Every structure is written in C-alpha cells, then in structure tokens.
Amino acid sequence: MTMSSLVRPALRAQALSPNVFAAFSALALKHGSVNLGQGFPTFPAPDFLKDAVCEAIHANNNQYGRPGGHPELVGVIGTQYSEQLARKIDGMTNVCTYSGAQEGIAAAAMAFVNPGDEVVVIEPYFDAYVNAVKLAGGKVIGVPLRTPEGATVTNSSDYTLDPAELDRAITPNTKMLILNTPHNPTGKVFSKSELVEVSDVVARHPDLIVLSDEVYEHSVYDDTEHIAFATINDMWKRTISLYSVGKTFSVTGFRLGYSIAPEELSRELLKIRAALSFSSVTPIEIGTAKAIAACRSNNYYQDFRTMMQAKRDVLVAAMTQAGIPPVVPQGGYFTVGDTSGPLVGAVPRLSEDDTAEQALLERRDFRVARWLTTEANITGIPMSCFYEPHNRYLANDVIRFCHAKDDDTMLAARSNFQKFAKQLS
Ligand SMILES: Cc1ncc(COP(=O)(O)O)c(C=O)c1O
Incomplete structure (x- = not known):
C-alpha cells in the first residue's frame, strides 16, 4: 500500500482549483523575471x-x-x-x-x-x-x-x-x-x-x-x-x-x-x-x-490614488511601446493587455476548441505568460484562468499585469519591456 492511498481528502478539498500564482511566482524567481503577477504592493505601507x-x-x-x-x-x-x-x-x-x-x-x-x-x-x-x-x-x-x-x-x-x-x-x-x-x-x-x-x-x-x-x-x-x-x-x-x-x-x-x-x-x-x-x-x-x-485629515486616500495612477501610467506606456496594447484600467491594481499583436505573434497558437480542464495550462495565454517570463523577464498572469472552462476562449490572448509595485520594480519592468521590443523589432 502506498502512503498516498491512506489519504482520502474530503470532496470539497478535491474540488478546489490549483493556485496559478504560486506556479508563476516560482517561474519568475527561477528566471530572475520582474514579477508583476500577484496583486500585492511591494512599496512600503504608510x-x-x-x-x-x-x-x-x-x-x-x-x-x-x-x-x-x-x-x-x-x-x-x-x-x-x-x-x-x-x-x-x-x-x-x-x-x-x-x-x-x-x-x-x-x-x-x-x-x-x-x-x-x-x-x-x-x-x-x-x-x-x-x-x-x-x-x-x-x-x-x-x-x-x-x-x-x-x-x-x-x-x-x-x-x-x-x-x-x-x-x-x-x-x-x-x-x-x-x-x-x-x-x-x-x-x-x-x-x-x-x-x-x-x-x-x-x-x-x-x-x-x-x-x-x-x-x-x-x-x-x-x-x-x-x-x-x-x-x-x-x-x-x-x-x-x-x-x-x-x-x-x-x-x-x-x-x-x-x-x-x-x-x-x-x-x-x-x-x-x-x-x-x-x-x-x-x-x-x-x-x-x-x-x-x-485619514480624516491627512489626505492619505487622495495621495494613494495619485501614486497608484502614476504607476498605472508607467505600465500602460511600457506595454504600449512593447506592442502589447493595454486596456487602460479605470481602477484597481491591474492592467490587462492583448498579446495577439505582431510582437508576441511568435508564440505558437493552440487549437481554439481545446477547453478541457486539463488543457488549461496549455492555453495560449499560459504559453505567452510563460514565454514572457523566460524571454522578456516580465511575469504576468494569464487571464483565462479567471473564467469558467467554457468561457476561457474569451481571454485566449490576454495577460494581467499588476502595477501596484515599487518604483524600482516598475522601472525594471519598463526597461525589460523596452529591451524586448528592441530585440524583436
Ligand atoms: C477582488 C479582490 N477581492 C478580495 C481580495 C482579497 O483581499 P484580502 O487580501 O484582504 O484578503 C483580492 C485580493 O487580491 C481581490 O483582488
């Protein structure tokens, strides 16, 4: 009898979806990639x-x-x-x-x-x-x-x-x-x-x-x-x-x-x-x-908003230059971008009807996200994992980047986007 056969997790534990962030953070670390994956700030708290x-x-x-x-x-x-x-x-x-x-x-x-x-x-x-x-x-x-x-x-x-x-x-x-x-x-x-x-x-x-x-x-x-x-x-x-x-x-x-x-x-x-x-x-x-x-008297909320908007603007400009047209966000921590353009057209496409749960990791956005990590050293999260399986095709080409990062990280991301754009032009 193997050890694993002794373990019978409850059905509810088996039903939980795998955590995509851990996989991309590990890949980012391995390749020294600028990690714009998970939504947490890297700048200091007030x-x-x-x-x-x-x-x-x-x-x-x-x-x-x-x-x-x-x-x-x-x-x-x-x-x-x-x-x-x-x-x-x-x-x-x-x-x-x-x-x-x-x-x-x-x-x-x-x-x-x-x-x-x-x-x-x-x-x-x-x-x-x-x-x-x-x-x-x-x-x-x-x-x-x-x-x-x-x-x-x-x-x-x-x-x-x-x-x-x-x-x-x-x-x-x-x-x-x-x-x-x-x-x-x-x-x-x-x-x-x-x-x-x-x-x-x-x-x-x-x-x-x-x-x-x-x-x-x-x-x-x-x-x-x-x-x-x-x-x-x-x-x-x-x-x-x-x-x-x-x-x-x-x-x-x-x-x-x-x-x-x-x-x-x-x-x-x-x-x-x-x-x-x-x-x-x-x-x-x-x-x-x-x-x-x-915060009733120190203007924190307004200052925070101004700071976050400046970070968004850096990312939006860098993505535009790199040929990954951004969807300019009105709010939140993230900017999503369309990777179907010529710059990342090099990533092989998968068959569009492949929506099985198992194939999730091979969807195009996953391949692009892995490829951007290893080739451009910028890590984002493929957006199709934020849909139910039958709707994942709606995000085949979309990657999510987090702009809630410290200035050094944002500048490193910009520089990697620029290097990447030059390399492929
Ligand atoms: C939309 C949304 N709701 C809730 C949370 C969780 O917030 P907390 O860190 O306070 O648990 C997150 C975290 O990323 C989020 O993006």
Whole structure:
C-alpha cells in the first residue's frame, strides 16, 4: 500500500482549483523575471499605520479580540462609511472584520449558500470566489463581461455586463450574486447607470443576496468615481459590501478586511467568522483604527490614488511601446493587455476548441505568460484562468499585469519591456 492511498481528502478539498500564482511566482524567481503577477504592493505601507500597530503591540493589546472587530475599529469604520454609504452605519451591528477580505468571501458563502445553490459571478473573476462557493457546496454560474465585437478594447469601460444575460443566468436556485468594482482583473469601475441596471435585475429576484467586493475602492483613476452598490436604489437591504485594509493601506500581510451589511445579514456573517478564525489580530485592528481616524485629515486616500495612477501610467506606456496594447484600467491594481499583436505573434497558437480542464495550462495565454517570463523577464498572469472552462476562449490572448509595485520594480519592468521590443523589432 502506498502512503498516498491512506489519504482520502474530503470532496470539497478535491474540488478546489490549483493556485496559478504560486506556479508563476516560482517561474519568475527561477528566471530572475520582474514579477508583476500577484496583486500585492511591494512599496512600503504608510508610517502612520505601522507606528500605530507597533504602539498597540507595546501597549500589550495582544490577546484574542472581539469576533466582529475591535470596538474602536468598527467605530471608525462606522463613521467613515456612514458618509460613504449615505446612511447610518453602526459599527457594532453592521460591521464584521475578517482575516483578509478573502475570509469575508468565504464567510459570506458559508453563511448564505447551501449545497446545490447557485452563485452568479461575473467573469473574469477574482479566483477566491470560486473556491469559497465550492467550499460551501454551491455551484458557480459565470456571466462574462463582454467587449464590442470586432473593436479594439482600449479602456476597461469597454468591458460591459449585459443585464439581459445576467437576468437569464439567475434561476430560482440562485442564492447570491458576486459583484466586483473596481474590478480585478480588468480594472473596470462600474458606472452609476451600469449599477442601476444591475440593481433592476436584482430587484426582480426577491431572495437574491449581493456580495459587492469593493476592495479596490481607493484605487480609482482619472475622473472615475467608485460607487458602492449598496447606495443604489434599495440595494442596501440585501448587499454585503466588502473592503480590505490590506489593499487600501498596502499591507496585504496584515490579513484584515471587513464587511458592511444590514444587521440581519451581518449577524450571520459574524457567526461564521467566529467559527472560522474567531477574531482578527488585535493590535493590527487597534492600529488600523487609529490610521483610519488619521485619514480624516491627512489626505492619505487622495495621495494613494495619485501614486497608484502614476504607476498605472508607467505600465500602460511600457506595454504600449512593447506592442502589447493595454486596456487602460479605470481602477484597481491591474492592467490587462492583448498579446495577439505582431510582437508576441511568435508564440505558437493552440487549437481554439481545446477547453478541457486539463488543457488549461496549455492555453495560449499560459504559453505567452510563460514565454514572457523566460524571454522578456516580465511575469504576468494569464487571464483565462479567471473564467469558467467554457468561457476561457474569451481571454485566449490576454495577460494581467499588476502595477501596484515599487518604483524600482516598475522601472525594471519598463526597461525589460523596452529591451524586448528592441530585440524583436
Ligand atoms: C477582488 C479582490 N477581492 C478580495 C481580495 C482579497 O483581499 P484580502 O487580501 O484582504 O484578503 C483580492 C485580493 O487580491 C481581490 O483582488
């Protein structure tokens, strides 16, 4: 008997999708490639946050916390979002903190999705949605963002959601819709009129709950405005809005996120949260409370937005020069690019009808991403893995690059893109 035959993982563990980021990070490391793969910042977090966390540790705030979040933290979140969501947010009953927004996604699925329930997700998607739904025993139904037929996609606003297609995807078995704005990976920021269209669809399905993932709310560029879905019509009563301290303050390793929802939804989230990791890290919650309070007067959010926009601009210019036309993102951490042009036309194409799960690693975007890592020393993530298998053909040529990187990394990426363009011209 081999060792492996003794191990019988639960079906839910077997159902989870492999993590593509680990594979590309390992390849990037091996080839000394500039890693624009995974969405985490490599620049330092603001001092006012780091100092506040250190102070909280030294003041001996180092024990278990309140599962819904430290009272000081949920208090300042309540104050900030009472303004942002234009309604009274009570920290103790409407807010719940998590070990990262990702745990919030899992908590939402665990709290509201029964085995066999369907969850509609917009493709391409943040891959953790799929695993969270599978863990809860639910079924993912993907509805892809569409781009204008035959036209070149130049801006993330060119990706649109067809409300009729969304409506058709929702059945009596649908329990939850997961929205994401600003969107990972395309950078799309849903406009008010688009959110109203979505809310009209949602309103036709009285039992539907919406998880609105808004973790990139402070990374919006140019004159784009982030609008919370919970502020649209009467969507508040069925919406769980989700945010990430990691993304907002460039501290993804703090693993701190939070949801804001009506009390009857929040109560259920809190039960699951307490049953998972019980509470977040107490000194981090206290330090974050001080930092969020400081943001009322220190202009951090505006400065962060300006900094992120400058990084986006460096990447957009470098990709353009290198012959990988970028889809200029309105928000978020990522810029996606079309690699079907002459520059990377050298990468062999695969047969287009090959959509089997096993063939995922051989899709063209995967080959291009590997090839860019080994030949150009720039690592991005192939976008087809953010779709359900039957829709992966929609991203055959698209690679996602993260622009939330320190200046040296961004300049190294630009230089590698330039070298590569010269080499092939
Ligand atoms: C859209 C989206 N939601 C949620 C998360 C998870 O955030 P956190 O690091 O707070 O768990 C990510 C991380 O990449 C993301 O891209």
